[in-house]
Amino acid sequence: MTDGPDVIGTPPPTGPAGSDDDLTLVSGYLDNELSDDERAFVEARLADSQEWRDELDAVRVARDAVRALGTREAPAGFWTGVTTAVEAQPAIAVPEPEQTVEAEPNVVPISAATGNRGRRRAVAWIAGAAAVAASLVAMFMIPGRSQVRPNVAAVATSHGATSAKVGDPISGLVPLGPDREPR
C-alpha cells in the first residue's frame, strides 16, 4: 500500500496500517487534505481494517491533545535570552540566484509531489509533538524564578559580625558604628 491512488480501482487485501505512507494518508484524512480518490481509498481501508481504524483513532487523539494544550506565558527574561542568542549568531549570507531553471516537461513540480508532502506532514507532527513534550518538561521542571531583593544593609552588618568572629572584634564591629549603610 504505497501508491494509494493507483490501486483505488482494485482495493488490495486488507493489510496492517503503519507505514509512513499510511500514516500520511490517515493524517491527511483527518485534516481533510486528501483528494477524492485518496479519501475513497482511505475510507475503504477504514471500513475493512480494524488496524486502520485504530491508527485513525491514535492519530486523532494525539492531534487533539496537542491542540488542547493552549498557550502559556514564557518565563520572565526568556525572550530576551532567545533574541540575545539569535543576535549573537553570525549572519548567514543568502546568495542571490544566479539563474532561473527553466521548467522541463519531465520535471515534476515539487508542489505536485504529494507523496513527499505527506511524509513531511508526518515528520512535522512528530517534531511538533517532541517540541511540545520538551516545552512541558521545561515548564513543569524548572522552578519559577522569583524576584530576589537582597538586603544589602543586612549583608554588610552580617559581614561585620562575621569578621568579628573570624578575625578580630574591633576590626569587625567598629566600622559598623557609623550609620552609613544603604537602605
Place this chain on the structure above:
Amino acid sequence: MRGTTEAATRVASAPMSGAPMSSTTRRLAVGALAIWMLAVVGTWSNANAGSTPSAGARLISQMRAAASQTDFSGVVDVTWRSSSGKREHATVEVHSVDGVLEVSSNGRIVLDEDGQTFVKDELGWSSTPEVPDPKHRPAPDAQWHLTLRPTTVEDRAATMVVASRADGTAAQRLVIDDATHLLLERQVVARDGTVERAFRFVSLDLDPAIAAAGLATTPSTPSRTAKAINDVPDGYHAPERSGAGAVLVSTAAHDGGIQLVYTDGLFSLSVLEQRGELDWDALPAGGTDTTVDGARARSYTQPMGNVVVWERDGVVFTCASDAPDDVLRASIAGLRAEPSTAEQVVDFVLGPFGFD
C-alpha cells in the same frame, strides 16, 4: 651537583684496603658531606616554615584575643572613601567589659556578646544571625607577607604589622598596642597606595569602671543562629577556595539561600547566594554600576568594606568583604552557580532544539 656526584663516585670507588685517601679526595668528600647537610637543614627549615607562625602572625593572634580579655573605653575615628571618591568620616565610642563589646554612634548601637551581634537603630533592636564556628581557619601569614615596625599612637608604644601583596605593595596596616595588644589603628590600602578605609583610636581608657559605665542596656531581642549545613543544596555553588585563595570556613542556610564565609587569615568574604532574578529596582541607592566576570553588577562602598551584588545563571550573589577592592575582585571572580538537576534535564531535552 656535578661536583657532588663526582665526589660521591670517588668516595665509593676508593680502595677498601685501608689505604689513605688523597687530600683531593678527602676535600671532595668533605665538600659533598657539607652540601648534603646544608640540603637537609634547608629542607627541614622550609618544611617547618609553614607550621611556625611568624612574629606578625603571633601578634595578630594576641590582638584578636585582647579585645575580649581587656576592659577598655575609647573614641575611634572612622574614615572611608565613598563610591564617588569623597572621603567620609565618623566618630564612634567603643566600650568593652567582660567580653561584651559595644560600639555606638548617633544613637546607633552595635553590641557583640559571645559571638552574637545585635544592632539597635531607629527601628529598635535586631540581631544578626550568628554564623557557624569557622573551621580550618588559615593563619594570618598563610597568604600575606607580614613585617613589623615600631611606632606610637597617642603616646602609646605600639607595633605596626604591614601585610603586603605578592608585588610588595601594602594591603593592610595594623597598629597594635604593645602593653595590651589592643588594636589601635587599622588601614586597608588599595594597590595604588591610597587608604580605602581606616579607623584609629583617638582616646583610650583602660579603667574598667569607666568602660562599664558606657555600656548600654541588654538587647531586647532574641539571638539568631544561622543553620550550618554540610551539603550544599542543588543549584548552589560553594567552592572550597575563593578566586583569591581564601578558604571556605562556614556554610549556612540563610535568607532563602546559602551564606558562605571565606577567609585568607587576614580578610574575610561573605557570600550570600539566593536563587531567582535580581530585582535591580529594589536595590538601595548610592551604588556604582560595575561588572563581575562580564555580568552586570552594582557595588556599594561602606565603612566596613565593599558590597557587590550581581546575578548569574539564575542565582543572585551578594558579597561583602573588608579586603581592599582588588582583593575582593579577585576573590569573587569565578563565583557562579551550578545548574540544578532540573535545569540540567531541561538543557538535555532542549539542547537539540537550540534553546539551551
